[in-house]
Amino acid sequence: MIDLQDISYSYQNIPALSHITYRFEMGKCYCLQGPNGCGKSTLFRILNGLRFPSSGKFLFDGKDITEKTMKKSDFAKAFHRQVGFVFQHSEIQLFCKTVEDEIAFGLHQLDLSDTEVHDRVEHYITLLHLQDIRLRAPFNLSGGEQKRCALAAVLAMEPPVLILDEPISGLDEEGQEWVTSFIKELKSPDRMIIIATHQSSFAQEVADIQLRMTKEHRLIIK
Amino acid sequence: MHIPDNYLSPQTCAVMAAVMVPVWTISIKKVKAEIPNVKLPMLGVGAAFSFLGMMFNIPIPGGTTGHAVGGTMIASLLGPYAACIAVSVALLIQALIFGDGGILSFGANCFNMAFVLPFVGYAVTMLLRKKLKGKNAELIASAIGSYIGINAAAFCAAIEFGIQPMLFRDAAGNALYCPYGLNVSIPAMMLGHLTLFGIAEVVYTTAVLAFIRKAAPEMQEKTAVSKTPLPVKLLLGVLIILTPLGLLAEGTAWGEWGADEIAATGAGFTPAGMTSGLNFQALLPDYSVAGMPSWLGYILSAVIGAALLIIVFKLISMIGNSKKENATA
Amino acid sequence: MKMNLELMRLIRRITITDINYPAQDKSRILPALRLSVAFLTILLCALSRNAIYVVMIIAAELAWLCVKPPAVIWNILKPVLLSSLFCMFVMLPAVFMGHPRTLMTVSLKVFESVLILSQLGSSISWKKMTDAFRTLHAPQLFVFTLDMTMRFLVILGRYSNAILEAVTLRRVGADHWKNAGTGGILGTTFLRAQQMSIETSEAMSCRCFDGEYRSYRKHKIGTPDMLYTLLIPLLVILFVYTQKAM
Numbered sequence: 001m002i003d004l005q006d007i008s009y010s011y012q013n014i015p016a017l018s019h020i021t022y023r024f025e026m027g028k029c030y031c032l033q034g035p036n037g038c039g040k041s042t043l044f045r046i047l048n049g050l051r052f053p054s055s056g057k058f059l060f061d062g063k064d065i066t067e068k069t070m071k072k073s074d075f076a077k078a079f080h081r082q083v084g085f086v087f088q089h090s091e092i093q094l095f096c097k098t099v100e101d102e103i104a105f106g107l108h109q110l111d112l113s114d115t116e117v118h119d120r121v122e123h124y125i126t127l128l129h130l131q132d133i134r135l136r137a138p139f140n141l142s143g144g145e146q147k148r149c150a151l152a153a154v155l156a157m158e159p160p161v162l163i164l165d166e167p168i169s170g171l172d173e174e175g176q177e178w179v180t181s182f183i184k185e186l187k188s189p190d191r192m193i194i195i196a197t198h199q200s201s202f203a204q205e206v207a208d209i210q211l212r213m214t215k216e217h218r219l220i221i222k
Numbered sequence: 223m224h225i226p227d228n229y230l231s232p233q234t235c236a237v238m239a240a241v242m243v244p245v246w247t248i249s250i251k252k253v254k255a256e257i258p259n260v261k262l263p264m265l266g267v268g269a270a271f272s273f274l275g276m277m278f279n280i281p282i283p284g285g286t287t288g289h290a291v292g293g294t295m296i297a298s299l300l301g302p303y304a305a306c307i308a309v310s311v312a313l314l315i316q317a318l319i320f321g322d323g324g325i326l327s328f329g330a331n332c333f334n335m336a337f338v339l340p341f342v343g344y345a346v347t348m349l350l351r352k353k354l355k356g357k358n359a360e361l362i363a364s365a366i367g368s369y370i371g372i373n374a375a376a377f378c379a380a381i382e383f384g385i386q387p388m389l390f391r392d393a394a395g396n397a398l399y400c401p402y403g404l405n406v407s408i409p410a411m412m413l414g415h416l417t418l419f420g421i422a423e424v425v426y427t428t429a430v431l432a433f434i435r436k437a438a439p440e441m442q443e444k445t446a447v448s449k450t451p452l453p454v455k456l457l458l459g460v461l462i463i464l465t466p467l468g469l470l471a472e473g474t475a476w477g478e479w480g481a482d483e484i485a486a487t488g489a490g491f492t493p494a495g496m497t498s499g500l501n502f503q504a505l506l507p508d509y510s511v512a513g514m515p516s517w518l519g520y521i522l523s524a525v526i527g528a529a530l531l532i533i534v535f536k537l538i539s540m541i542g543n544s545k546k547e548n549a550t551a
Numbered sequence: 552m553k554m555n556l557e558l559m560r561l562i563r564r565i566t567i568t569d570i571n572y573p574a575q576d577k578s579r580i581l582p583a584l585r586l587s588v589a590f591l592t593i594l595l596c597a598l599s600r601n602a603i604y605v606v607m608i609i610a611a612e613l614a615w616l617c618v619k620p621p622a623v624i625w626n627i628l629k630p631v632l633l634s635s636l637f638c639m640f641v642m643l644p645a646v647f648m649g650h651p652r653t654l655m656t657v658s659l660k661v662f663e664s665v666l667i668l669s670q671l672g673s674s675i676s677w678k679k680m681t682d683a684f685r686t687l688h689a690p691q692l693f694v695f696t697l698d699m700t701m702r703f704l705v706i707l708g709r710y711s712n713a714i715l716e717a718v719t720l721r722r723v724g725a726d727h728w729k730n731a732g733t734g735g736i737l738g739t740t741f742l743r744a745q746q747m748s749i750e751t752s753e754a755m756s757c758r759c760f761d762g763e764y765r766s767y768r769k770h771k772i773g774t775p776d777m778l779y780t781l782l783i784p785l786l787v788i789l790f791v792y793t794q795k796a797m
Contacts, residue, residue: 093750525614
């Protein structure tokens with residue numbers, strides 16, 4: 001599904017990724033660990049189509065994801081529809097004025113009917129326990145609430161690939177436990193989950209395959 | 223009883239204003255100490271009642287008109303110091319926005335209607351409350367108190383008018399300001415107030431107090447109630463709608479003539495102080511708007527005046543609250 | 552630091568409005584309708600050649616205002632008084648030129664216009680207000696910019712406050728704004744704002760943003776809206792009548 005072929009990336013001559021080759025399969029949950037500055041976030045941005053490798057190939061479902069191909073809006077939209085990304089800092093990706101609007105935002109872009117939008121929004125509000133805060137502004141919510149809101153907003157689009165950047169960072173113990181059990185429930189043969197985390201215990205609990213990025217910006221299997 | 227500008231000499235006005243300064247200061251201190259902040263908006267309601275009462279002009283034979291003031295009524299509910307502040311603010315709004323009562327003579331008007339009236343009325347009321355017995359003793363006491371209060375105020379106004387020709391004359395010997403001496407001013411003012419206007423004050427005071435006693439008794443408590451009860455709001459609304467009745471009384475009140483009217487009243491000349499004195503252009507002069515039927519202008523003026531008074535006192539209560547918050551923080 | 556205090560007060564107001572939404576938002580009328588009526592009233596008052604219409608509207612507004620709690624009254628009146636006083640100051644030369652009524656007329660109209668808008672802003676939550684513009688077919692970009700402004704105001708306000716606190720804790724010496732490194736704080740906040748805007752646009756493209764910016768909740772038109780619509784012909788008739796009276 002996701003094929004990285006000898007990917008390298010450097011930013012203003014500073015290397016961030018070095019010759020990474022890996023194939024991510026559907027139905028698996030991957031946990032990526034590594035020290036600060038090893039390139040986890042950069043790799044995730046490439047997987048999301050927000051950055052493009054300096055060398056090598058990134059193939060998604062056999063299609064080459066490059067700056068040129070992503071310039072076509074239909075292609076980019078189709079790609080983003082397949083990949084859902086929850087940022088480390090949820091505040092960044094929550095930009096609507098109510099939680100409901102946030103969840104409905106992506107669905108409106110997908111040209112779904114009003115009934116379908118309504119059904120999905122209600123479903124994910126219930127699933128992520130957002131009923132009490134559905135009319136609140138996301139930027140005024142607590143860390144845990146923002147995380148749930150971001151998850152709902154991304155999951156509502158039902159992407160087959162889910163990428164989570166440090167999903168339990170900044171959460172209290174209860175919040176961490178909730179996210180952990182929720183991710184376990186999300187695992188299914190039709191879904192691929194890729195998680196970046198610092199916490200080994202969390203990785204051990206949820207991951208099917210544990211990966212590691214080294215200080216030399218290389219990807220190895222743990 | 224509103225004394226317009228140029229009827230009293232600037233010296234008289236200055237003296238009256240100077241007398242009022244300590245009165246206001248003490249009243250403000252007392253109000254701050256005795257009335258909780260949440261109850262301050264009640265002063266606004268009281269001021270609104272006073273304002274509306276002053277819009278109902280009553281004619282008497284002879285062609286002049288007068289009105290109730292309601293100062294004793296407020297004093298009975300909230301105390302004389304609160305009444306002083308409430309009536310002062312009502313008079314201020316009347317002077318600035320409606321041109322009813324002068325700017326320079328503001329001190330004198332406050333002395334009469336915001337100091338003498340409520341304090342004398344209150345003193346008499348309290349005295350009688352101790353002496354009288356019976357179910358309606360309080361109402362009767364307030365009624366008599368208000369009658370004596372308004373007449374005391376009228377007497378003070380009469381004296382202020384009457385001494386002008388004695389003290390302030392031009393080179394020719396003509397009065398510069400009010401041309402009528404004590405021998406005219408006292409009978410003129412007292413006749414109306416001992417009769418119809420005094421009765422009007424009694425009726426207004428008794429009616430409002432009785433209404434409050436029946437429909438909103440919680441307002442009589444010193445501490446409770448911060449929100450105006452609905453019956454009181456309705457009464458204010460009814461009074462506002464009825465204000466055009468005050469227009470039926472044609473003729474100007476004694477001592478409230480314009481510079482163009484005064485020669486015809488019997489003086490035979492227009493005092494120099496009036497032709498060349500302060501000429502303040504109010505926003506809604508005489509409670510009217512140019513081009514609008516007078517009844518509509520009257521109602522709108524009543525709405526604006528009452529609303530402004532309530533707003534002013536609500537804002538004052540807020541200042542008090544924030545000061546207390548800062549003090550305890 | 553006073554500037555920061557003012558900013559924090561504003562953010563607190565936005566946060567409190569958000570927490571109390573929609574309970575505090577008692578108006579059941581379609582916000583776009585209220586906005587239209589407000590604009591119409593302001594326009595008619597501006598066009599009025601006499602004071603009758605303006606005084607009528609002011610009387611109605613003051614009657615509405617006097618029943619509100621003191622804090623709400625003050626929040627509404629603050630901008631009104633400021634703008635009216637400023638207008639009177641600007642129009643002062645009219646008095647010396649022999650047209651004192653002009654000062655009064657213009658100041659009254661300014662008073663009335665700002666009062667209507669201030670009252671509208673206090674009774675409709677900012678969330679519904681932007682929806683009102685959307686209903687009135689304002690460009691989606693305009694509505695989006697309004698929403699983003701509120702969001703960045705709060706987020707960047709908190710961010711700059713955090714930096715200011717850090718600077719205050721590290722400071723040695725007198726409590727003076729020159730020592731606060733205000734330039735640095737503003738500069739850092741600006742850079743953060745730039746960074747955040749890029750990140751927001753990336754987040755939006757991750758969710759397939761192609762220009763659609765709609766609201767989820769739709770207002771159901773009911774009897775209160777129908778009755779409120781009657782205000783429009785009423786105001787126009789009143790305006791025509793009062794103009795003829797002159």
